[in-house]
Amino acid sequence: MNASLLCLALSASYAGMLALCLGTERHWKQLAAAAPPSLRAWCRPLGVLLLLLALLLSLQIWPASMALVGWLGMLSLCGLVLLLLLPYAPRLALGLPLLGVLLAPVFMSG
């Protein structure tokens, strides 16, 4: 249960950072040049929402004070993973949150 929550929280933090990243012109051009440009404006609000979702999920894992620490740690590390994936494996950078969400039920059963 805890592992699947952690998986979801990590996915949400990563997806949030990814959305914030897509909100910038440079990375939008790099990753989503084919998509309609009007969508870019939605990226930042979506990112903020996803990060809040990650906070809610980490509140399910830890008591409130610890959840805040854990949430900040997850955001930072997910941002770093995204940063490293962008130049080397941009498609994986886009697809990683899906993988996390798919993995979560696996841990649930275990």
Next chain:
Amino acid sequence: MSRQPSLTQSMSGLHTWTGLVLGWLLFAIFLTGTLAVFDRELNWWMQPELQDRQVDQASAVQVAQRWLEANHPAASAWNIGLPTARDPSLSVSAGEQRRGQRTLIDAESGEQITPRETAGGSFFFRFHYTLHMPRFLGIWVVGFAAMAMLVAIISGIIIHKKIFKDFFTFRPGKGQRSWLDGHNASAVLLLPFHLMITYTGLVIFFLIYMPAATDALYNGDRDALLRELRPGAQQQQGAARGGEGGRPSREVPAASAAMLPLEQFIALGEAHYGAGMLSSLSVAQPGRVNARVEVRPLLGSRLELTKGEALAFNAITGELLRAPPPTRTSLLVQKVMAGLHFAQFGGYPMRWLYFLCGLVSSAMIASGLVLYTVKRRRQSAAQGVWLRQVEWLNLACVGGLMLACVALLWANRLLPADLAEREGWELRVFFGAWLAALLHARLRAPLRGWLEQLAASAVLLLGLPLLDLQTALAVPDRIRLGVDLTGFGLGALLALAAWKVSKRPAATARAARRAPAVMAEVQS
């Protein structure tokens, strides 16, 4: 026009020099601190004679009680270190807690075990805040480095021109540009962690670093200050010694009485602190009418560092004698900060977050050190001598320390288990390996040296699981397997780094041939 440097220029100079001079120290502090996140696990790995019996605390207490009754029936106190998730060993001692020698016993059979002496993962923990110097000197040097870290963080923020624009920017394969990107991104993305860990690190030793208030208000009497901060503490200590005035009542033993089974107190303690949250249990005056049981929690049941806290029961009736008093706000702030630094809360997910963040911090410091040389190498050849000094010191402090840390783990398994002063020999291997790396760094051409030291650490780390399988007495348990695999993973990372270095043309034959020329340049 005045020729005063602008704010950015002066901050840039400040950042460069604090970062360079104290960066060598800071890397050592951050890397050993990161390893100390798993200090108990490393301790366990380094004593392969111990085995995880997977017994619960209640049955372990029974085993311990039987052993103590058989070996120390008349002791003034019994102390039992309970098996926990991070450290499944069962330890017992009799008499005053601080002085008593711990004996390890098998949690199933109750037989005494004598594991090898080892510096253990605790060495990394002590090195992290004392640098293996005399305690107070080390604490001051580390405190100074932490202040420098804060200076470097703040000045770094000021000189970073495009924090938000470059938030996710990393352009590999472009020399200085890539190093700067990597240094910036790892610093900015983990800024909350860097600030938190550095600041809370300073707060832990607030009494040492800022003694003025204690000196003025309590005439330098730190005990008086602590008494006022913790009104319950004195009463606690007096009671623990089993006498009214805090004196041990050894002369007149009280009448004997039958105690409740000790495992009952595990349940009582867990009701207060939560399941699996107890670390030890002690009995004062065991088997007497005034017998008391104290159960102590693990450090991590709350954010606050709960060190020294205990729940006391009457051992005959099971009545709760004293619950820990709530902490005063002023002390609570300090304890929460210390708790944030020690990371004993939140279980393994939190421990891993701290470990990974610590690794990134160490890498951030190392990248700053390398960035300095990369930048200077481009700027001018006139600073050849100075640059060469920085280059080998960088390698000795970064590559050399990593090699020394792995060497410690190998020494732990390869030195004979019954060697006299074994702990000292392990440390000699650690510092010897570091010294050898330093000499090596001094003699080799920079990139060649990096390649060789990174590769050596990588090979030793990749071989860690094999070493464990070859030298351990039993199949690796959960904890040892975790250490093996983590070591293997880190080894793979270092191998990748070594491979990257080797792809640089200067790292291979050409540099090797040029090495004598560089040396000649240094000596001229």
